[in-house]
Amino acid sequence: MSDVPAVPRTSRGERTAARLRDAARQVFAERGYAAARVEDVVAAAGVSHGTFYTYFTNKAGALDALIDETARELQTVVEEPWDAPDAAQAIATVIERFVDVFADHADVVGTWLEASAHEPHFRQRLREVRDGYIARVAQQLDPALASTPHDPKVAAAALVAMVEGYATQGLRADDAEDRASRVRTLAALWFGGLLGLTQPIG
Structure with missing residues:
Protein backbone atom coordinates (compact mmCIF):
# COMPACT_ATOMS: atom_id res chain seq x y z
CA MET A 1 0.00 0.00 0.00
CA SER A 2 0.98 3.64 -0.37
CA ASP A 3 2.60 5.35 2.58
CA VAL A 4 -0.05 6.92 4.77
CA PRO A 5 0.76 10.07 6.76
CA ALA A 6 0.56 9.68 10.53
CA VAL A 7 -2.74 11.22 11.59
CA PRO A 8 -3.91 11.65 15.19
CA ARG A 9 -6.89 9.35 15.82
CA THR A 10 -9.49 11.80 17.03
CA SER A 11 -13.21 11.75 16.31
CA ARG A 12 -12.80 14.92 14.25
CA GLY A 13 -9.91 13.40 12.34
CA GLU A 14 -11.93 10.25 11.62
CA ARG A 15 -14.82 12.34 10.32
CA THR A 16 -12.49 14.31 8.05
CA ALA A 17 -10.87 11.11 6.74
CA ALA A 18 -14.32 9.64 6.07
CA ARG A 19 -15.37 12.79 4.21
CA LEU A 20 -12.26 12.58 2.05
CA ARG A 21 -12.85 8.88 1.33
CA ASP A 22 -16.45 9.57 0.34
CA ALA A 23 -15.34 12.44 -1.90
CA ALA A 24 -12.64 10.31 -3.54
CA ARG A 25 -15.15 7.51 -4.10
CA GLN A 26 -17.54 9.94 -5.78
CA VAL A 27 -14.87 11.57 -7.94
CA PHE A 28 -13.32 8.26 -9.02
CA ALA A 29 -16.75 6.92 -9.99
CA GLU A 30 -17.70 10.04 -11.93
CA ARG A 31 -14.40 10.87 -13.64
CA GLY A 32 -12.52 7.57 -13.63
CA TYR A 33 -9.31 7.01 -11.73
CA ALA A 34 -6.96 8.18 -14.51
CA ALA A 35 -8.77 11.50 -14.98
CA ALA A 36 -9.43 12.20 -11.31
CA ARG A 37 -7.24 14.80 -9.61
CA VAL A 38 -6.57 15.62 -6.00
CA GLU A 39 -8.10 19.03 -6.75
CA ASP A 40 -11.38 17.30 -7.63
CA VAL A 41 -11.40 15.32 -4.39
CA VAL A 42 -10.60 18.42 -2.34
CA ALA A 43 -13.43 20.35 -4.01
CA ALA A 44 -15.93 17.54 -3.47
CA ALA A 45 -14.93 17.21 0.18
CA GLY A 46 -14.90 20.94 0.82
CA VAL A 47 -11.45 20.90 2.42
CA SER A 48 -8.05 22.37 1.64
CA HIS A 49 -5.20 20.67 -0.21
CA GLY A 50 -3.26 20.69 3.03
CA THR A 51 -6.00 18.75 4.75
CA PHE A 52 -6.00 16.14 1.97
CA TYR A 53 -2.24 15.65 2.27
CA THR A 54 -2.56 15.30 6.03
CA TYR A 55 -4.46 12.07 5.40
CA PHE A 56 -3.21 10.79 2.04
CA THR A 57 0.08 11.03 0.17
CA ASN A 58 -1.66 11.20 -3.21
CA LYS A 59 -4.79 10.00 -4.99
CA ALA A 60 -3.41 6.44 -4.95
CA GLY A 61 -3.42 6.64 -1.16
CA ALA A 62 -7.10 7.64 -1.22
CA LEU A 63 -7.92 4.68 -3.47
CA ASP A 64 -5.92 2.38 -1.20
CA ALA A 65 -8.09 3.48 1.72
CA LEU A 66 -11.24 2.65 -0.24
Whole structure:
Protein backbone atom coordinates (compact mmCIF):
# COMPACT_ATOMS: atom_id res chain seq x y z
CA MET A 1 0.00 0.00 0.00
CA SER A 2 0.98 3.64 -0.37
CA ASP A 3 2.60 5.35 2.58
CA VAL A 4 -0.05 6.92 4.77
CA PRO A 5 0.76 10.07 6.76
CA ALA A 6 0.56 9.68 10.53
CA VAL A 7 -2.74 11.22 11.59
CA PRO A 8 -3.91 11.65 15.19
CA ARG A 9 -6.89 9.35 15.82
CA THR A 10 -9.49 11.80 17.03
CA SER A 11 -13.21 11.75 16.31
CA ARG A 12 -12.80 14.92 14.25
CA GLY A 13 -9.91 13.40 12.34
CA GLU A 14 -11.93 10.25 11.62
CA ARG A 15 -14.82 12.34 10.32
CA THR A 16 -12.49 14.31 8.05
CA ALA A 17 -10.87 11.11 6.74
CA ALA A 18 -14.32 9.64 6.07
CA ARG A 19 -15.37 12.79 4.21
CA LEU A 20 -12.26 12.58 2.05
CA ARG A 21 -12.85 8.88 1.33
CA ASP A 22 -16.45 9.57 0.34
CA ALA A 23 -15.34 12.44 -1.90
CA ALA A 24 -12.64 10.31 -3.54
CA ARG A 25 -15.15 7.51 -4.10
CA GLN A 26 -17.54 9.94 -5.78
CA VAL A 27 -14.87 11.57 -7.94
CA PHE A 28 -13.32 8.26 -9.02
CA ALA A 29 -16.75 6.92 -9.99
CA GLU A 30 -17.70 10.04 -11.93
CA ARG A 31 -14.40 10.87 -13.64
CA GLY A 32 -12.52 7.57 -13.63
CA TYR A 33 -9.31 7.01 -11.73
CA ALA A 34 -6.96 8.18 -14.51
CA ALA A 35 -8.77 11.50 -14.98
CA ALA A 36 -9.43 12.20 -11.31
CA ARG A 37 -7.24 14.80 -9.61
CA VAL A 38 -6.57 15.62 -6.00
CA GLU A 39 -8.10 19.03 -6.75
CA ASP A 40 -11.38 17.30 -7.63
CA VAL A 41 -11.40 15.32 -4.39
CA VAL A 42 -10.60 18.42 -2.34
CA ALA A 43 -13.43 20.35 -4.01
CA ALA A 44 -15.93 17.54 -3.47
CA ALA A 45 -14.93 17.21 0.18
CA GLY A 46 -14.90 20.94 0.82
CA VAL A 47 -11.45 20.90 2.42
CA SER A 48 -8.05 22.37 1.64
CA HIS A 49 -5.20 20.67 -0.21
CA GLY A 50 -3.26 20.69 3.03
CA THR A 51 -6.00 18.75 4.75
CA PHE A 52 -6.00 16.14 1.97
CA TYR A 53 -2.24 15.65 2.27
CA THR A 54 -2.56 15.30 6.03
CA TYR A 55 -4.46 12.07 5.40
CA PHE A 56 -3.21 10.79 2.04
CA THR A 57 0.08 11.03 0.17
CA ASN A 58 -1.66 11.20 -3.21
CA LYS A 59 -4.79 10.00 -4.99
CA ALA A 60 -3.41 6.44 -4.95
CA GLY A 61 -3.42 6.64 -1.16
CA ALA A 62 -7.10 7.64 -1.22
CA LEU A 63 -7.92 4.68 -3.47
CA ASP A 64 -5.92 2.38 -1.20
CA ALA A 65 -8.09 3.48 1.72
CA LEU A 66 -11.24 2.65 -0.24
CA ILE A 67 -9.79 -0.70 -1.29
CA ASP A 68 -8.96 -1.46 2.34
CA GLU A 69 -12.65 -1.22 3.23
CA THR A 70 -13.75 -3.40 0.31
CA ALA A 71 -10.99 -5.95 0.93
CA ARG A 72 -11.95 -6.21 4.61
CA GLU A 73 -15.53 -7.05 3.71
CA LEU A 74 -14.43 -9.61 1.13
CA GLN A 75 -12.09 -11.16 3.69
CA THR A 76 -14.99 -11.45 6.12
CA VAL A 77 -16.89 -13.45 3.51
CA VAL A 78 -13.83 -15.62 2.87
CA GLU A 79 -13.53 -16.47 6.56
CA GLU A 80 -17.20 -17.26 7.15
CA PRO A 81 -18.16 -20.94 7.49
CA TRP A 82 -20.00 -22.57 4.62
CA ASP A 83 -22.95 -23.59 6.77
CA ALA A 84 -26.17 -24.77 5.13
CA PRO A 85 -28.44 -27.83 5.12
CA ASP A 86 -27.08 -28.96 1.74
CA ALA A 87 -24.32 -28.16 -0.75
CA ALA A 88 -26.55 -26.24 -3.14
CA GLN A 89 -27.75 -23.92 -0.38
CA ALA A 90 -24.20 -23.45 0.93
CA ILE A 91 -23.04 -22.40 -2.54
CA ALA A 92 -25.96 -19.99 -2.96
CA THR A 93 -25.30 -18.43 0.44
CA VAL A 94 -21.60 -17.86 -0.24
CA ILE A 95 -22.28 -16.41 -3.69
CA GLU A 96 -24.92 -14.12 -2.23
CA ARG A 97 -22.40 -12.80 0.29
CA PHE A 98 -19.81 -12.13 -2.39
CA VAL A 99 -22.36 -10.46 -4.68
CA ASP A 100 -23.56 -8.30 -1.80
CA VAL A 101 -20.05 -6.97 -1.24
CA PHE A 102 -19.46 -6.43 -4.95
CA ALA A 103 -22.80 -4.63 -5.31
CA ASP A 104 -22.29 -2.41 -2.28
CA HIS A 105 -18.78 -1.51 -3.47
CA ALA A 106 -19.37 -1.63 -7.23
CA ASP A 107 -17.96 1.86 -7.77
CA VAL A 108 -14.81 1.11 -5.78
CA VAL A 109 -14.32 -2.23 -7.51
CA GLY A 110 -14.72 -0.54 -10.90
CA THR A 111 -12.09 2.06 -9.99
CA TRP A 112 -9.82 -0.67 -8.61
CA LEU A 113 -10.07 -2.67 -11.84
CA GLU A 114 -9.34 0.44 -13.89
CA ALA A 115 -6.31 1.35 -11.77
CA SER A 116 -5.01 -2.24 -11.80
CA ALA A 117 -4.86 -2.18 -15.59
CA HIS A 118 -2.18 0.52 -15.44
CA GLU A 119 -0.55 0.42 -12.00
CA PRO A 120 1.27 -2.70 -10.70
CA HIS A 121 0.52 -1.76 -7.09
CA PHE A 122 -3.23 -2.05 -7.56
CA ARG A 123 -2.84 -5.12 -9.77
CA GLN A 124 -0.94 -6.81 -6.95
CA ARG A 125 -3.57 -5.86 -4.39
CA LEU A 126 -6.27 -7.32 -6.64
CA ARG A 127 -4.26 -10.52 -7.07
CA GLU A 128 -3.78 -10.89 -3.32
CA VAL A 129 -7.49 -10.53 -2.58
CA ARG A 130 -8.48 -12.89 -5.41
CA ASP A 131 -5.92 -15.45 -4.26
CA GLY A 132 -7.47 -15.37 -0.80
CA TYR A 133 -10.96 -16.26 -1.84
CA ILE A 134 -9.79 -18.68 -4.55
CA ALA A 135 -7.85 -20.56 -1.87
CA ARG A 136 -10.93 -20.64 0.37
CA VAL A 137 -13.18 -21.97 -2.40
CA ALA A 138 -10.53 -24.54 -3.38
CA GLN A 139 -10.41 -25.71 0.22
CA GLN A 140 -14.14 -26.35 0.11
CA LEU A 141 -13.94 -28.12 -3.25
CA ASP A 142 -11.04 -30.36 -2.33
CA PRO A 143 -13.05 -33.19 -0.69
CA ALA A 144 -15.48 -33.39 -3.62
CA LEU A 145 -12.72 -33.38 -6.25
CA ALA A 146 -10.19 -35.56 -4.39
CA SER A 147 -11.02 -38.66 -6.42
CA THR A 148 -11.18 -36.82 -9.76
CA PRO A 149 -8.42 -35.59 -12.10
CA HIS A 150 -9.52 -31.99 -11.56
CA ASP A 151 -7.41 -29.45 -9.67
CA PRO A 152 -9.52 -27.71 -6.98
CA LYS A 153 -7.51 -24.50 -7.41
CA VAL A 154 -8.23 -24.35 -11.14
CA ALA A 155 -11.92 -25.06 -10.55
CA ALA A 156 -12.04 -22.45 -7.78
CA ALA A 157 -10.35 -19.82 -9.95
CA ALA A 158 -12.87 -20.40 -12.73
CA LEU A 159 -15.84 -20.25 -10.36
CA VAL A 160 -14.56 -17.10 -8.64
CA ALA A 161 -13.95 -15.43 -12.01
CA MET A 162 -17.53 -16.23 -12.97
CA VAL A 163 -18.93 -14.59 -9.85
CA GLU A 164 -16.62 -11.60 -10.09
CA GLY A 165 -17.40 -11.09 -13.77
CA TYR A 166 -21.16 -11.18 -13.29
CA ALA A 167 -21.07 -9.13 -10.13
CA THR A 168 -18.98 -6.31 -11.62
CA GLN A 169 -20.92 -5.87 -14.87
CA GLY A 170 -23.37 -3.13 -14.09
CA LEU A 171 -24.68 -4.55 -10.83
CA ARG A 172 -26.37 -1.83 -8.78
CA ALA A 173 -26.57 -1.89 -5.01
CA ASP A 174 -30.21 -0.78 -5.04
CA ASP A 175 -31.44 -3.38 -7.55
CA ALA A 176 -32.39 -6.22 -5.20
CA GLU A 177 -34.34 -8.14 -7.85
CA ASP A 178 -31.41 -8.11 -10.27
CA ARG A 179 -29.05 -9.13 -7.50
CA ALA A 180 -31.23 -12.06 -6.45
CA SER A 181 -31.57 -13.20 -10.05
CA ARG A 182 -27.80 -13.19 -10.53
CA VAL A 183 -27.26 -15.14 -7.33
CA ARG A 184 -29.74 -17.83 -8.42
CA THR A 185 -28.12 -18.18 -11.83
CA LEU A 186 -24.58 -18.23 -10.51
CA ALA A 187 -25.44 -20.75 -7.81
CA ALA A 188 -27.06 -23.03 -10.40
CA LEU A 189 -24.01 -22.76 -12.67
CA TRP A 190 -21.63 -23.44 -9.78
CA PHE A 191 -23.59 -26.42 -8.54
CA GLY A 192 -24.07 -27.86 -12.02
CA GLY A 193 -20.40 -27.37 -12.84
CA LEU A 194 -19.29 -29.10 -9.68
CA LEU A 195 -21.58 -32.04 -10.33
CA GLY A 196 -20.07 -32.31 -13.79
CA LEU A 197 -16.53 -32.31 -12.40
CA THR A 198 -17.35 -35.22 -10.10
CA GLN A 199 -18.60 -37.41 -12.93
CA PRO A 200 -16.32 -40.06 -14.50
CA ILE A 201 -14.60 -38.97 -17.70
CA GLY A 202 -15.16 -40.98 -20.85
